[in-house]
Amino acid sequence: MKRLAPALLLVVATLIAIYVGAAQIDNFWSALISPGSNEILWQIRIPRVTAALIVGASLALAGLLAQGVCNNALAEPSILGTTAGASLGTVLAVITGLAQVGSIGAIVCGAAGALAATSLTFKLANLRAHLSSFALIIVGIAVSAIFTAVVGLVSSMVSRADARSISFWNFGSLALITRENLVGISVTAVVGGIIAWRISPSLDRLSLGDATAFHLGIDVPRLRVVALVALSLLAGGAVSTVGSIAFIGLAAPHIARFIYGPAHRTLVIHTAIIGAFLVVVADTLSRSIAQPNELPIGLVTSLLGAPVLIALVSVKNNVWKTQ
Amino acid sequence: MITIDEITIVRDGREIIYDYSEQIPAGSITAIVGPNGCGKSTLLAAIAGDIAPNKGTITIDDEHPILSPPAQLARIRAVAIQNQTYSLGFTVRQIIEMAGPSDEVMKALELTALADRLVTTLSGGESQRVSIATAIAQNTPVLLLDEPLSAQDVGSRKRIIELLQKLAESGITVVVVAHSDEAELTWADKVIKQFL
Numbered sequence: 001m002k003r004l005a006p007a008l009l010l011v012v013a014t015l016i017a018i019y020v021g022a023a024q025i026d027n028f029w030s031a032l033i034s035p036g037s038n039e040i041l042w043q044i045r046i047p048r049v050t051a052a053l054i055v056g057a058s059l060a061l062a063g064l065l066a067q068g069v070c071n072n073a074l075a076e077p078s079i080l081g082t083t084a085g086a087s088l089g090t091v092l093a094v095i096t097g098l099a100q101v102g103s104i105g106a107i108v109c110g111a112a113g114a115l116a117a118t119s120l121t122f123k124l125a126n127l128r129a130h131l132s133s134f135a136l137i138i139v140g141i142a143v144s145a146i147f148t149a150v151v152g153l154v155s156s157m158v159s160r161a162d163a164r165s166i167s168f169w170n171f172g173s174l175a176l177i178t179r180e181n182l183v184g185i186s187v188t189a190v191v192g193g194i195i196a197w198r199i200s201p202s203l204d205r206l207s208l209g210d211a212t213a214f215h216l217g218i219d220v221p222r223l224r225v226v227a228l229v230a231l232s233l234l235a236g237g238a239v240s241t242v243g244s245i246a247f248i249g250l251a252a253p254h255i256a257r258f259i260y261g262p263a264h265r266t267l268v269i270h271t272a273i274i275g276a277f278l279v280v281v282a283d284t285l286s287r288s289i290a291q292p293n294e295l296p297i298g299l300v301t302s303l304l305g306a307p308v309l310i311a312l313v314s315v316k317n318n319v320w321k322t323q
Numbered sequence: 324m325i326t327i328d329e330i331t332i333v334r335d336g337r338e339i340i341y342d343y344s345e346q347i348p349a350g351s352i353t354a355i356v357g358p359n360g361c362g363k364s365t366l367l368a369a370i371a372g373d374i375a376p377n378k379g380t381i382t383i384d385d386e387h388p389i390l391s392p393p394a395q396l397a398r399i400r401a402v403a404i405q406n407q408t409y410s411l412g413f414t415v416r417q418i419i420e421m422a423g424p425s426d427e428v429m430k431a432l433e434l435t436a437l438a439d440r441l442v443t444t445l446s447g448g449e450s451q452r453v454s455i456a457t458a459i460a461q462n463t464p465v466l467l468l469d470e471p472l473s474a475q476d477v478g479s480r481k482r483i484i485e486l487l488q489k490l491a492e493s494g495i496t497v498v499v500v501a502h503s504d505e506a507e508l509t510w511a512d513k514v515i516k517q518f519l
Contacts, residue, residue, distance in 0.1 A: 071410055205421050207411040211373065211404055216422055216461070217397030262411035 002259065006270060010053075010277045017049045017284040022291060043179070051177040051185065052283045053276040055238045056248060058189045060275020061196050062234040063249025064256075064267055068203035069227040072133040076249035077235040080140040081117035083249075084147035086232075086239035089113020091151050095158045102176055102241050107184040110240025115232035117147050122228065172243040172298040174283050181241055188237030193272065195230035199223060200264035207262065245282075246298040248275050251305035258312040278305055324349050325370060325465065325496060330379030332365055339365045342379070345515060349464070352487055352497045354511035363500045364405065364469055366515075370498060371402045371467050383465055401461035405469040405500070407454040409442040415453055418442050423460035431486050432456045433479070447474040455483065459490070466490065469500045484510045 019028055023040050031038040062082065066075040077083045090101070090110040099105030121143045125135040202223050205213045210220050252275035253267065260270050282300040289295060325347040332340040339362035347353045355363045368374050370381055372388030381388060383399050401422070409418070416438040419425040429435045432452045437445065442453055451474045458466060472480045487497050488510060501508065508514050
């Protein structure tokens with residue numbers, strides 16, 4: 001039952017998310033099983049909820065990879081500079097007219113920005129030929145600050161309409177999702193998810209430290225590069241489509257680890273499910289609490305995820321030992 | 324057979340090992356001893372392929388550890404480092420099975436009762452035995468252990484030494500960094516104490 005509970009909760013949350021909204025859906029169940037029968041359901045709600053599922057799973061997996069590859073409980077895409085890099089890549093693509101928010105072009109530019117920023121963090125943290133978790137986190141925060149500042153600078157230099165749309169997107173929103181947007185993030189999520197699944201046994205060994213992982217046959221630098229590419233695809237795809245959604249990358253892997261233990265193969269599935277659940281619930285709340293206004297989804301994910309995480313840490317705190 | 328051929332290792336501008344040669348026979352226990360900072364762990368790390376000598380070569384049979392891909396090297400030698408730490412709460416069994424089958428080695432090192440305990444909750448001595456067990460479970464012809472007895476009580480030391488002797492009799496080459504007086508090293512077939 002414990003294994004299936006998050007998946008069952010996700011199914012229920014997804015159905016509620018599709019049902020709830022400003023407009024009432026007549027004959028909900030029959031509309032649900034007849035594709036295209038109800039325009040609001042099939043053109044707006046289902047694409048939006050599907051995007052929430054994919055974005056939640058992607059950000060959660062990106063967080064799992066960040067924590068696994070840094071062997072650090074604090075690592076997550078926003079701390080390693082990945083999120084800020086994805087934002088800058090997308091903003092530059094949008095304001096130069098190279099791509100529109102949510103398009104495949106924006107996703108490619110977002111993933112490229114994410115990869116550039118994360119690579120820069122790893123490169124700078126490794127300057128003294130020894131990659132420590134401490135250096136990664138400090139350098140990651142600094143790189144993130146620089147990329148975020150550049151996003152702010154660029155936003156202030158463009159026209160007001162552009163700046164407003166960038167700032168709205170930068171706080172995180174699923175409001176602009178269309179069925180076309182889903183193709184790009186589905187591809188990045190599937191590719192990133194497959195890579196995460198393939199490297200998960202190696203991440204288990206990496207938790208014993210770089211030296212012991214190497215002794216057990218892991219090519220540690222290669223593993224880091226592969227994880228970095230997957231992490232950038234997952235976070236880049238999500239951020240370039242819906243903006244920055246706080247807390248999922250940190251909270252979902254920890255919640256999954258507290259429930260299911262530290263083995264990464266199990267965690268890949270359960271972290272994705274929990275991340276998807278958190279974003280679906282947060283999106284449903286963000287568009288229904290203050291109708292007709294819509295709250296930034298990042299606010300709701302923080303308010304939702306943080307208490308759960310604090311409760312789990314206070315109940316059971318020997319899953320991640322800090323020495 | 325491990326062959327060390329005229330190696331020199333310089334770290335932080337200091338020669339730790341200078342023009343040193345040695346042959347470590349297969350199916351034996353070799354103890355590397357010496358005072359703190361004399362380069363015992365550095366020599367073990369060079370044999371393990373962790374660091375490259377500035378000059379000279381090391382071979383395990385015909386393999387050069389420093390040139391071998393990690394997966395291939397993991398089939399030749401296993402290593403238990405000094406002060407292994409565990410950041411994630413895997414169980415003892417899960418940790419050992421990252422290297423190979425666990426039942427037999429857990430029994431030999433008296434870890435069976437701890438099989439389902441989280442490694443993050445173990446004492447120093449228990450944690451050290453998990454590290455040794457993981458290296459042994461890797462089932463390689465060469466076993467390299469850095470101070471494996473430092474956190475063990477008298478009974479555990481005796482049992483670990485007997486296990487190492489059994490492994491050596493079965494043909495495994497065991498190299499141990501030890502912090503003991505030479506008089507205590509009656510269990511070693513060979514003692515290395517001078518490599519500068």
